[in-house]
Amino acid sequence: MRVNLNLLKISTFTALLLFLTAAHAIPSDNNATDQGITYSHVKQQKLAATQQPIPLTVLYVPAEGFAYVNPQGQLTGVSVEIMQDFAAWLKQQHQLAVQLNFVSEPNWQQFYQRIVHARGGVFGLGNVTITELRKQELAFSPPYLHNIAALITHQDIAPLSEWQALPEQFATLKPLAFSGTLHQQRINRLRDQYQPNAEVQQVNSNPDVLAKVASGQYYAYVDAYNYWRAREAGMPLRDHPIAAEGGETFGFIMPHSNDWAGLLEGFFAADSGYLHSPRYQQILTEQLGDELAQLLLSQQQQ
Known part of the structure; x- marks a missing residue:
């Protein structure tokens, strides 16, 4: 019986990565299914010298404009392109060739918990607002977007001129x-103050929020880009500027055990700051x- 030796061959680098992934895994509970190689292991094992791509796991919540598959079948969007720029920067500035393995997680709450329980080189792209409370559970990148929260209704509702007119x-x-988000907290505050007997209905995705508000039966908070996208698509929505809230920022999220965070900070700080670069403006404009x-x-200046 002849054995096909080609089937038995495995590169030294691939074997090493398999070993490192298993050997470096931190003991965890059953939820800790997402793991990645740490930067400390890359340095210890001198993986950069192999010239082979170092795999990093990137979970993302599909979102038009930020992480979506275009008509050409390519994953793109603001968040995706920034991460790809980070990978290019690692290659140019640190001679580190990384391979970003993107994994879709449509459920935002599951996405968040997967990152909380992940280990090592795992990143999350889900337009997560940076808060001190969340920092207890997660590590954040520097801000990659300054957000505006918009209060929306059906377009037939007259614009609010003063809060007292809301009831x-x-x-x-x-x-x-949207369950589990800061928008839920905002809606709860409005309900408590102006409609104390109303029950807040909860959904688990931005498309559900937009569809229900467009039905003419609900009001909700959404991120400004979601509102603008929906209006461009012809949905009968209106925002109420009196209720707009700025001052919050989005960051990429990571488990605390992800020691690539320092390099990610270096990327955002390089050359007077990534958010001030023509490249960043180009990405926002195109997407x-x-x-x-x-x-x-303009929110960066406020």
């Missing part, structure tokens, strides 16, 4: 929230459109 103008509407890009860029 009357929204009398036929029910509060709606979100010029008007929305300029609105979001």
Whole structure:
């Protein structure tokens, strides 16, 4: 019986990566299914010298404009392109060739918990607002976007001119929230103050929020880019500028055991700051459109 030796061959680098992934895994519970090689192991084992790509795991929540598959079948978007720029920077500045292995997780809450329980070189792209409370569970990159939260209703609802008018103008509407997000906290505050007897209905995705608000039965908070995208698609929505909230920022998330975080900080700080670079403005403009890009860029100055 002849054995095909080609089937038995495995590169030294591949074997080493398999060994390192298993050997370096931190003991964890059953939820810790997402693991990646740490930067400390890359240095200890001199993996950069092999000239082979070092795999990093990148979980993402599909979102139009930020992480989506284009008509050509390519994964793209603001978050995806920034991570790809980070990979290019690692190659240029640190001679580290990394391979970004993107993994889709459509459920935002599951996505968040997967990163909380992940180990090592794992990153999460999900437009997560940076808060001190979340920093207890996760590590954050520097901000990659300055966000605006918009209060939206059906377009037939007249614009709010003052808060005191909300109970009357929204009398036929029910509060709606994306479960587990800061928008839920915002809606809860409005309900408590202006509609204390109303029950907040919860959904688990931005498309659900937009569809229900467009039905004319609900009001909700969404990120400004989601509202703009929905309006461009022809959804009958209106925002209420009196209720707009800025001052929050999005960051990529990582488990605390991800020691690539220092390099990610270096990437954002290089050359007077990534968010001030023409490349960053180009990404926002191409992915979100010029008007929305300029609105979001203006938030950096406030």
